[in-house]
Amino acid sequence: MTTPDTPTDPAAPYRITREPYYRPVGNEVELFTAAHARRMPVMLKGPTGCGKTRFVEAMAHKLGRPLITVACNEDMTASDLVGRFLLDRDGTRWQDGPLTTAARLGAICYLDEVVEARQDTVVVIHPLTDHRRVLPLDKKGELLHADPGFQLVISYNPGYQSLMKDLKPSTRQRFAALAFDYPEAEVEAEIIARETGCPRDTADKLVQIAHRARNLRGHGLDEGISTRLLVYAGQMIAEGVNPTLACTMTLVTPLTDDPDMHETLTSAVSTFFTDP
Ligand SMILES: Nc1ncnc2c1ncn2[C@@H]1O[C@H](COP(=O)(O)OP(=O)(O)O)[C@@H](O)[C@H]1O
Ligand SMILES: [Mg+2]
Numbered sequence: 001m002t003t004p005d006t007p008t009d010p011a012a013p014y015r016i017t018r019e020p021y022y023r024p025v026g027n028e029v030e031l032f033t034a035a036h037a038r039r040m041p042v043m044l045k046g047p048t049g050c051g052k053t054r055f056v057e058a059m060a061h062k063l064g065r066p067l068i069t070v071a072c073n074e075d076m077t078a079s080d081l082v083g084r085f086l087l088d089r090d091g092t093r094w095q096d097g098p099l100t101t102a103a104r105l106g107a108i109c110y111l112d113e114v115v116e117a118r119q120d121t122v123v124v125i126h127p128l129t130d131h132r133r134v135l136p137l138d139k140k141g142e143l144l145h146a147d148p149g150f151q152l153v154i155s156y157n158p159g160y161q162s163l164m165k166d167l168k169p170s171t172r173q174r175f176a177a178l179a180f181d182y183p184e185a186e187v188e189a190e191i192i193a194r195e196t197g198c199p200r201d202t203a204d205k206l207v208q209i210a211h212r213a214r215n216l217r218g219h220g221l222d223e224g225i226s227t228r229l230l231v232y233a234g235q236m237i238a239e240g241v242n243p244t245l246a247c248t249m250t251l252v253t254p255l256t257d258d259p260d261m262h263e264t265l266t267s268a269v270s271t272f273f274t275d276p
Helices: 028-037 052-063 078-082 098-105 119-129 185-196 200-214 227-238 243-252 259-272
Strands: 042-045 067-071 083-088 091-096 108-112 134-137 142-145 151-156 176-179
Touching: 028 042, 028 052, 028 176, 042 052, 052 067, 052 108, 052 151, 067 098, 078 083, 078 098, 078 119, 091 098, 098 108, 098 119, 098 134, 098 142, 119 134, 119 151, 185 200, 185 227, 200 227, 200 243, 200 259, 227 243, 243 259
Parallel strands: 042 151, 042 176, 067 108, 108 151
Antiparallel strands: 083 091, 134 142
């Protein structure tokens, strides 16, 4: 039972209590740590499913910061980030949005796939990225000064770049950037074996299948097989599913709707896994 004088940590829901497994692939941990020390806004660039989210979770844990993640989408408004007045029985009540909560609590605020958000939504982060580190809550008439712990992190998949969806230079230039990609073969296989419990030689084969598919990027495939999908494949195999079926379900069918490409990927799978 909680007594009235029990201090409760408002950041408790956002704390990462168990250490996430993150296998560094370069010097990203050191670089992010230095950027965090100066509370520099950081952009994580890279294809989907290559470890960006896991990295932020691991860094938040390592740095002892709460983490508030927002999955951006085109319907998102500035109020969804900042907050709004709600009507209840007693009248109106202000409710902080996730960006405001993060600024108050001194959390890392992770805006995932920021290009999905409309530009008039994204601009609300600008005052938090300059030296004043403020967030104007216009509707509420409050100028919030971010807690010293607050840091802004965004993720961005350059593969989806288009004229319609790109970061404005005025947004882009407010962030330092770390480039992510699928890890090199040895490291990726290590990650898959560790994440899924599948045998290492199976993980090696999965990675080789992925390399074949990644070579088809721009030749009929928009994106290659991600580390995330390889993890799914390893999990199915570790559950005792026949590897060919596991690969069809996790590496082939999700990636393409085109029958010819399906066939191409299926033959890549059959090079490494033969049906019993
Ligand atoms: N360096 C890594 N260390 C540990 N796991 C990783 C790493 N890279 C990728 N993964 C695995 O791949 C999955 C997808 O990564 P995620 O961080 O969700 O991708 P992204 O956010 O880039 O789309 C993770 O859940 C994890 O299982
Ligand atoms: Mg992610």
